[in-house]
Every structure is written in structure tokens, then in C-alpha cells.
Amino acid sequence: MLFKTITKENFKKMVEGLLEENEVIGPRSRDQDLGGNKIYRFLKINSFEELEMDYTRSYSSPKNYFLPFEEDLATYRLNDKDWEQEIRYTIHPRVIIGMRACDINALLKLDQVMLKSVYPNPYYFARRRNTLIIGLDHEPLEDCFCRSMNTDTVFHGFGLFLTDIGDRYFVAINSDTAYIILNQFDAREVTEEDQERYKTVKKQIESKFKTQVDITILPELMDLEFESEIWKKWGHKCLSCGSCAMVCPTCYCYGIEEDTNLTFTKATKRRFLYSCNLLDFAAVARGHNFRPDAHIRLKYRYYHKFRGFVEAFSQSLCVGCNRCGKACLAGISPKAVIDDLIKTEKK
Amino acid sequence: MKYLGITLERPKIGVFDFTGCEGCQLQIANKEEDLKDLFDLVEIVNFREISSDRREDYEIAFIDGCITTDSEVARLKKIRKQAGILVAMGACACLGGVNNLRSRFSLSDVIREVYDRHHINTGPVRKVADVVHVDIELPGCPISKPEFEWLVRHLVLGIEPQFPKYPVCVECKQRLNSCVLDMGLMCLGPVTRAGCNAVCPRNRLGCWGCRGPSEEANFESLIEILREKGFTEEHIAERVKFFNAFSGVLNSDR
Numbered sequence: 001m002l003f004k005t006i007t008k009e010n011f012k013k014m015v016e017g018l019l020e021e022n023e024v025i026g027p028r029s030r031d032q033d034l035g036g037n038k039i040y041r042f043l044k045i046n047s048f049e050e051l052e053m054d055y056t057r058s059y060s061s062p063k064n065y066f067l068p069f070e071e072d073l074a075t076y077r078l079n080d081k082d083w084e085q086e087i088r089y090t091i092h093p094r095v096i097i098g099m100r101a102c103d104i105n106a107l108l109k110l111d112q113v114m115l116k117s118v119y120p121n122p123y124y125f126a127r128r129r130n131t132l133i134i135g136l137d138h139e140p141l142e143d144c145f146c147r148s149m150n151t152d153t154v155f156h157g158f159g160l161f162l163t164d165i166g167d168r169y170f171v172a173i174n175s176d177t178a179y180i181i182l183n184q185f186d187a188r189e190v191t192e193e194d195q196e197r198y199k200t201v202k203k204q205i206e207s208k209f210k211t212q213v214d215i216t217i218l219p220e221l222m223d224l225e226f227e228s229e230i231w232k233k234w235g236h237k238c239l240s241c242g243s244c245a246m247v248c249p250t251c252y253c254y255g256i257e258e259d260t261n262l263t264f265t266k267a268t269k270r271r272f273l274y275s276c277n278l279l280d281f282a283a284v285a286r287g288h289n290f291r292p293d294a295h296i297r298l299k300y301r302y303y304h305k306f307r308g309f310v311e312a313f314s315q316s317l318c319v320g321c322n323r324c325g326k327a328c329l330a331g332i333s334p335k336a337v338i339d340d341l342i343k344t345e346k347k
Numbered sequence: 348m349k350y351l352g353i354t355l356e357r358p359k360i361g362v363f364d365f366t367g368c369e370g371c372q373l374q375i376a377n378k379e380e381d382l383k384d385l386f387d388l389v390e391i392v393n394f395r396e397i398s399s400d401r402r403e404d405y406e407i408a409f410i411d412g413c414i415t416t417d418s419e420v421a422r423l424k425k426i427r428k429q430a431g432i433l434v435a436m437g438a439c440a441c442l443g444g445v446n447n448l449r450s451r452f453s454l455s456d457v458i459r460e461v462y463d464r465h466h467i468n469t470g471p472v473r474k475v476a477d478v479v480h481v482d483i484e485l486p487g488c489p490i491s492k493p494e495f496e497w498l499v500r501h502l503v504l505g506i507e508p509q510f511p512k513y514p515v516c517v518e519c520k521q522r523l524n525s526c527v528l529d530m531g532l533m534c535l536g537p538v539t540r541a542g543c544n545a546v547c548p549r550n551r552l553g554c555w556g557c558r559g560p561s562e563e564a565n566f567e568s569l570i571e572i573l574r575e576k577g578f579t580e581e582h583i584a585e586r587v588k589f590f591n592a593f594s595g596v597l598n599s600d601r
């Protein structure tokens with residue numbers, strides 16, 4: 001990997017340059033919660049000033065810029081006997097600024113499913129290819145457990161990755177395009193002093209992790225505790241609202257629906273993101289439902305994350321961002337559920 | 348109208364008003380640019396708001412409003428007899444709706460307050476399903492025109508419409524809204540049927556449950572959560588009872 005530094009002033013110029021030709025997405029706050037904390041989300045920015053580089057955590061992950069909550073897969077022009085299908089994979093070039101290591105690692109997990117499987121997802125591919133990711137380091141929050149998931153650092157899957165070292169950013173460079181762009185804005189070679197500052201910041205970050213989740217034997221534990229009462233305990237609280245999957249950077253389940261216009265001359269095939277916690281998730285034709293109980297649906301969400309995906313890809317489908325825990329009104333978080341599982345096992 | 352070369356039947360439709368604000372009917376009459384296409388698809392034979400035709404040969408009946416008087420009961424039963432498919436349309440018809448607020452007071456007090464000494468014949472608020480069998484419930488206060496058109500397309504094609512069983516939170520999260528409960532406002536989104544695109548939380552208002560309960564909604568958990576967040580019993584009851592969507596979920600009315 002190549003490293004350079006760029007002053008904050010020059011970084012601003014770079015963002016302004018990127019804004020000229022690209023759609024630029026970054027963290028912005030709109031509302032405040034009861035504690036007076038800003039609520040951030042990844043939204044389109046129109047000027048550098050709108051970008052909040054000091055943001056903490058976005059309420060929802062930026063996954064929707066790769067797997068939109070709703071997208072048209074195909075449109076159809078219907079005529080008397082036949083139809084013409086139109087499919088568009090093209091998207092406007094996009095830059096996302098401020099993604100965390102965990103969120104980029106989440107994309108690498110999605111890549112496994114979307115790009116490296118037997119049937120790659122061309123819509124995802126187009127978005128992934130046409131998006132320049134500029135990552136950003138931060139000090140972990142109280143409840144971040146990415147360290148436990150081994151997703152607190154990232155080495156590929158982005159264009160640039162920034163670490164704030166005072167008046168400048170220490171930049172890891174991971175693509176030609178990113179390299180060329182960066183160099184247009186007077187990026188400098190890394191000095192010894194920069195390197196020292198970088199190491200200090202990294203140590204500082206490392207020392208701030210508070211929350212740990214023990215996943216050493218989790219996949220086995222999940223099988224052993226398949227009938228555990230803890231699923232009922234948490235399932236009883238679960239609202240089956242799907243918020244967890246919507247905000248999660250790695251949940252990718254979807255539904256497909258087809259509809260026509262009012263004159264039956266055009267039709268659309270649409271995909272929308274879904275959640276295995278929803279009652280409709282396993283409902284099939286004529287009303288049968290394979291997972292009618294909330295606690296079983298909750299259990300299977302955890303199974304997919306911490307057992308099924310491990311079996312298939314040798315890694316969990318979780319990056320430890322705790323967005324699901326934050327969004328869950330019922331207080332259901334991976335930390336709480338996994339700790340509970342471990343406790344039962346020890347009893 | 349043809350669909351891929353197959354000629355579609357043009358069902359005859361009647362739209363009937365009972366006790367309500369007529370907002371749902373107005374929704375159908377709205378979006379004028381689409382009305383011609385809608386009329387190509389279905390034949391409107393009885394709909395006071397848009398036509399003077401009063402034919403009785405409708406096949407599908409849309410009912411707007413709740414049922415309050417004896418004459419309304421008789422009229423509704425007559426419509427039920429004629430209609431092959433009866434659709435309750437909007438919160439009043441599906442749930443009792445806002446009108447149900449008056450059920451908190453004695454009927455005579457309500458009549459005196461509103462009509463003074465005029466004689467008025469009105470009874471308890473009933474949803475359509477309390478009186479006749481309902482085939483389809485089209486939720487909302489008011490209904491949305493796109494969802495109405497979506498339903499009509501299903502009816503014309505003879506496909507059973509599948510409304511979301513899941514709650515409003517799904518759509519709320521998909522629109523990247525801030526959760527209003529985090530901001531100190533009350534919200535019934537977690538137990539209310541989705542389909543409105545979370546329009547109220549989108550505008551930083553909590554959900555009032557106008558689309559009725561989501562399926563298998565976990566009321567107990569939500570009410571527990573609302574209590575923990577410090578909402579008073581009165582505040583919770585006020586919200587839960589507003590559209591009469593969740594009768595029986597509070598201990599106080601069991």
C-alpha cells in the first residue's frame with residue numbers, strides 16, 4: 001500500500017474538485033436525539049461545508065448506496081403480443097467520504113455474496129465499480145465491538161483511507177484513480193514526523209476499545225444452544241420491525257415485486273431490501289409461513305450472522321458496528337444476546 | 348383495455364359514503380391527469396362526488412366512512428347484497444377511525460354538545476366489518492391514490508392484493524428518517540401496518556396508527572418500551588385509542 005499526506009486545506013480543495021463531476025455522499029446531521037447528540041446519516045452533499053468529518057456514527061449504514069432499499073431491476077414496455085425489456089446497470093460516478101473501516105469491511109463481506117458467487121449481482125457490481133470510497137478513521141464509541149469481529153482495520157476495498165493527524169490527513173492509497181486524484185491536490189510524501197504522529201493516533205484508537213464480544217466458539221455454541229430459552233426471552237421483546245436489518249451494513253435480504261402502470265403498457269420489476277425478522281419474510285403462496293414465531297425469526301437472524309455465514313465464508317456476517325443495537329427499541333443487541341448465550345452455556 | 352393482447356373485463360364500480368369526512372373519496376377523485384386511464388379500466392356507475400349516475404349494477408363497492416345510524420346499516424346491507432367484492436376504504440371504514448373518539452363520552456352528551464336541541468338520529472360508531480362481511484380493507488387516513496390504483500389493477504387482473512404485514516418502521520428506516528422515539532416523540536410505527544412510506548415520521552411526527560395494526564404486532568413490548576421512555580398512561584392511551592386501531596391492547600380497556 002502507498003501512503004501520502006494531504007493538508008486539510010488541500011483536502012477541502014479535493015472535495016470541491018470531486019463535487020464538480022461526481023455525486024458526493026458524506027456524513028451529515030439533521031436531527032438531535034434527546035441527549036442532544038447529533039443524528040448523522042450518509043447523504044448527498046452539495047458543498048464541503050455540509051460534510052461533517054467529526055461525525056461519530058451514522059444511524060444507518062451507507063450500504064444503501066450499493067444495495068438500495070428499493071431499485072428497479074428492469075422495466076418493460078408491453079405491447080399487444082410481446083414485451084421489450086430494458087435493464088440499466090449504469091450509475092453516475094459517485095464518491096462516498098467518511099466510511100469507517102467496519103463499513104468498508106462490510107462491503108468486502110457483501111462482495112463475497114454479490115460478486116464472488118455463482119450468480120454475481122450486476123447492479124451491485126456497477127455501483128461498486130463506479131464508487132470511489134474515501135474512508136476515515138475514528139476513535140471507537142462506547143459500544144463499538146468491531147475489534148472483536150476483526151473489522152477495526154481495513155486494507156483493501158477503498159480508494160483512499162484517511163487518518164486525522166492534526167493539520168493533515170495520513171492517507172492510505174488503494175487504487176490508481178484515487179492516486180491520480182490525490183496527486184492533483186498537492187499530496188506530500190510521508191515524513192518521519194507524519195509517521196510518528198500516525199502511529200500515536202493509531203495507538204490512541206486502539207486503547208479506546210471498551211466493548212468486547214467473545215466469538216471464539218460462537219458457531220458451535222449456536223448449535224448447542226439451539227433450543228435455549230434465551231431466544232424466547234429476547235424474541236418476546238422483539239417487535240419484528242426489521243429496523244436491525246435495515247440499518248445493518250451487511251444484511252442483504254430482499255424481496256421482488258412486479259407491477260404495471262394504470263394502462264398496462266409498462267411494467268416494472270422492483271427489488272426492495274427485506275429482513276428475516278419480518279412476519280412476511282417466510283410467508284409463501286396460500287398463506288403458509290415457515291417462521292411464524294418472532295423468537296424463531298430472531299434466532300435465525302443471529303444464526304445467519306454468526307453461524308451460517310461462518311460456515312460458508314469463514315467469517316461472521318457482522319462487523320460490530322452495533323447499529324442494530326442502537327436502532328432496536330427493544331434493546332436487542334449482538335453483545336447482549338451473545339453474552340447471554342455464553343452465560344447459559346457456562347451454567 | 349388490453350394486457351399483453353388479452354382483453355380485460357371492465358368491472359363496474361360504486362363508491363359509497365357513510366359517516367366520515369369524504370377525504371378518501373376525494374383521494375379517488377384527485378390526481379385528475381390519471382382519471383381518464385382509471386375510467387378506461389373500470390366503469391364508475393355510482394359515485395356521488397364525481398358523477399350523477401346512480402346505477403345499482405356495480406360489481407365492486409368501495410365503502411367510505413364508519414357506520415353510525417340505522418339507515419346506514421340498512422343501506423350497507425343492501426350494498427353488500429349487490430356487490431361481489433366489498434372494499435372497506437380508509438380508517439373510518441376499516442377501524443371506526445377518528446369518529447370513534449366520541450365513544451369516550453355518553454352519546455346524549457355528544458349530541459347535546461354538537462347539535463344542541465336538534466333531534467339527531469345516531470348510534471354507536473361501528474366499522475364496516477362490524478355490520479357486513481368485508482372482502483378487502485384498504486387502509487389509511489386518508490387512503491392514498493397510488494395504493495388505490497394498485498388495488499384496482501389487482502382487482503381488474505383478479506389477483507389477490509398482498510398488503511405488507513410488517514410495520515411502518517421498515518419504511519421509516521428505508522427513508523433514513525431519524526426515529527422520533529429517539530427524539531422524545533410518541534410513535535406507533537412498530538405496531539402499525541406499513542404501506543404509507545412512513546410519511547408521518549418522515550415529517551417528524553409520530554405514527555398514530557391510521558393504517559391499523561401490523562400482523563402479529565407485539566403491542567405488549569411496545570407499550571412496555573413507551574412506559575420505559577417515560578410516556579404517561581394517559582398519553583399512551585390517547586395515542587393508542589385515537590383511530591380505534593388497537594382496541595383491547597391496553598389493560599385498562601380489557
Ligand code: SF4
Pocket residue numbers: 237238239240241242243244245277298324327328329330331332
Ligand atoms: S431485533 Fe429489534 S430492531 Fe430487530 S426486528 Fe426485533 S425489535 Fe426490531
Ligand code: SF4
Pocket residue numbers: 244247248249250251305317318319320321322323324325334
Ligand atoms: S453490529 Fe448489528 S448492525 Fe452492525 S454489522 Fe453486526 S448485526 Fe449488523
Ligand code: SF4
Pocket residue numbers: 245250251252253274275276277300301302304305
Ligand atoms: S440476518 Fe436476516 S436479513 Fe440479514 S442477511 Fe441474514 S437472513 Fe438476511
Ligand code: SF4
Pocket residue numbers: 243515516517519520524525526527528534535536537545548553554
Ligand atoms: S419513528 Fe416510528 S416508525 Fe420510524 S423507526 Fe421510529 S418507531 Fe419506527
Ligand code: SF4
Pocket residue numbers: 487488515536539540543544545546547548553554555556557558559
Ligand atoms: S405513519 Fe402512521 S399515522 Fe402516519 S400515515 Fe403512516 S400509518 Fe398513518
